[in-house]
Amino acid sequence: MRFQAKSALFCLLFCVAAIVAVAAEESQKAIRSRPLTAGEGLAIVSAALDSRHHARFSSDCSHFVFGLYERAGFPYRYSSSSELYAGIDEFRQVASPQTGDLVVWRGHAGIVINPAEHSFFSRLRSGPGIASYDSQYWKKRGRPRFFRYLKVAPNGVLSSSIRPVSTREAAADDPVVDVPDEPTGDTGSPARPAQDQPVNFSTPRVTVVNAVRPKPDQVGAAFLQTCTDSEASLRGRAFFKSAQALVVFDHFKVRKVHITGSAGWVDVEIDEMVSLTGNKAEVHKRSERQRWLLTRRDNTSWELTPSRDTIYLPQPTAVRILAHELAQLTEDRSETSSGTEEKAELARILDVLLEK
Secondary structure: OHHHHHHHHHHHHHHHHHHHHHHHHHHHHHHHEEEOOHHHHHHHHHHHHOHHHHHHOOOOHHHHHHHHHHHHOOOOOOOOHHHHHHOOOOEEEEOOOOOOOEEEEOOEEEEEEEHHHOEEEEEEOOEEEEEEOOOHHHHOOOOOEEEEEEEEOOOOOOOOOOOOOOOOOOOOOOOOEOOOOOOOOOOOOOOOOOOOOOEOOOOOOOEEEOOOOOOHHHHHHHHHHHHHHOHHHHOOOOHHHEOOEEEEEEEEEEEEEEEEOOEEEEEEEEEEEEEEEOOEEEEEEEEEEEEEEEEEEEOOEEEEEOOOOEEEEEHHHHHHHHHHHHHHHHHOOOOOHHHHHHHHHHHHHHHHHHOO
């Protein structure tokens, strides 16, 4: 009888010790991790909007978001969308999403782009694209759940460094969904210059229009193509230290082309959203008329010269570049007052651009 009592007491003590150990482990895990900040969420959006990475990731939605999180520096164990919906250790469910959070249904997953517009980015049947989780189509799939990544401290199990992307086969329970998308252009990503070095942009301010006698739509198309082509050279540049002004626009149109002999001009209408000069950012929405020079290059082409010392970027391109800039500042270990101010200003600008 005494032996049975001792055995029962031993079992009780063992169970209590096990419960305490589990509780301690969970407590330590909670201490070692924290939810991502809004700035860190923008790093995920930057990876999502950078189309260079899309072809590398498997075609189903869960592998797609898994690869984008890894590319942004926030890895987790691969899980299907059904597992993500049920909840995994690396994420915490939240009621109010922020940029970079997961939005998950049973059978589909994406990355929140702009909570104000209920927009998210995912792998759709027609390819990577942006949709609204508040649309009728997605409402029919049920109420989504939102999850925020838990970043582990340096002494934790997970690492925040960038890891090679998984090439596992697609999961069967993650069907691809057919909704409209917005393709993004191919880009590059040069190294970021030292913080205290002056920035010398080598982006071309001259647009080549291949036409014997350019028409307004030809000039407009050539200018927009030049803006797209300049994205690679602008990646990683410190815009707050640039002598050139940056203008972000959401609409551009050539109103008139005038040519006399080997010279001419074009009247353009440009709807500006944000302008950045040195360390001063101005958020505005205004339409401006400008006159740019047009010079004959040879018998079959002309050169269009926009305003001097100004870089023009369409809104989608600017979002990708500035999100990348913010992500690099966020990863910079040497926190300075100027760096903190730049991060806050970039976050403010991105918030305005993503509200469009």
